[in-house]
């Protein structure tokens with residue numbers, strides 16, 4: 302079919318995204334599934350614009366996105382041509398694997414927001430004075446106020462007295478566990494859970510108990526069963542965009558989990574690090590248990606983990622207990638970092654960064670997901686992670702080894718499995734670490750190729 306007939310006005314208007322994005326995504330899909338072969342000339346911009354009743358600028362923007370994704374190439378005075386994803390993705394050094402394993406934030410603005418903020422802060426004598434002085438352990442009032450404002454996106458009260466500033470969510474979790482848990486204590490969590498919790502549990506000799514999950518995350522009945530049979534007072538859980546499965550609890554599920562926590566007097570440690578990227582997160586589970594919960598989040602997945610700023614939202618009497626951990630760690634969070642976060646929250650830059658992160662995630666999903674068509678994977682439009690249960694006869698370890706040999710890194714379910722819970726045959730694909738869309742396209746093609754092949758079992762004699 303001629304390239305211009307592959308997209309229609311209706312499909313562009315019905316896509317629910319900017320027209321240039323819809324055109325780019327649709328053409329990308331046809332390139333990636335082979336309907337637009339390598340070397341094919343894309344329709345002249347004016348001709349396609351006329352057909353779709355959009356401006357030539359819109360089509361030009363769409364073609365520029367395809368070029369950025371490595372799926373098309375413009376020849377001056379001649380037009381734009383389809384480029385094969387493999388050709389585009391051929392790494393400069395084929396011994397460097399493509400990283401679909403690490404889970405970071407996608408750089409979206411070349412550090413521009415940070416550069417502008419640093420300039421603003423450098424001109425403010427009050428900031429400079431504070432940057433070099435001691436602060437209260439829970440953070441300077443202005444920083445806590447900004448935190449309280451930002452946390453309102455999770456349905457919290459916006460009360461600065463309920464906010465503590467931390468060096469990221471992992472540091473917050475460490476402060477909480479060191480305050481509340483003793484060696485040997487049990488912590489209930491999802492059967493697949495955040496590896497940072499597992500690292501802390503190993504260090505503190507805590508016993509993690511994995512609770513069965515479904516597509517919405519932790520199962521209330523399984524939690525109630527564990528709470529009845531195990532002497533545990535702590536519950537760690539990620540109700541929004543769970544890492545690694547993307548499971549998100551509905552409101553009724555949140556209410557059911559809160560009810561179990563209430564009945565068994567469990568203290569809730571709620572991880573909202575990934576949910577921070579959502580445009581409109583559901584009210585945090587913590588809002589249903591305001592006196593027995595700790596909501597943890599940070600800017601790591603929306604701006605960059607290097608900022609090292611996070612918040613804990615909890616009742617003030619809990620925060621004054623956590624202050625002792627902060628004091629023992631580092632006295633306080635280095636004030637310059639929450640100063641940056643405060644500027645971003647107050648100026649609206651934080652919201653812009655979150656929106657940019659979501660757009661970048663959508664662009665990467667649009668390139669990656671067509672390769673998984675027909676497979677039983679779990680993705681979310683606001684998550685850079687894809688959870689891929691493997692078809693028979695693949696085991697996760699064999700699959701990741703075969704992929705590594707082919708130059709692509711992913712994480713197996715084992716990495717997240719709690720205790721001796723049998724890990725499912727599944728892998729997590731992260732789309733946020735690879736430097737370009739072209740590399741993602743090439744790596745996803747490898748994922749598909751390896752998946753379609755057969756595992757080779759190497760047996761020792």
Ligand SMILES: Cc1ncc(COP(=O)(O)O)c(C=O)c1O
Nearest residue numbers: 469470471495544574599601606
């Ligand atoms: C579920 C989850 N919680 C917490 C963190 C750590 O966040 P931070 O960088 O704020 O310490 C991560 C980072 O990967 C994560 O995936």
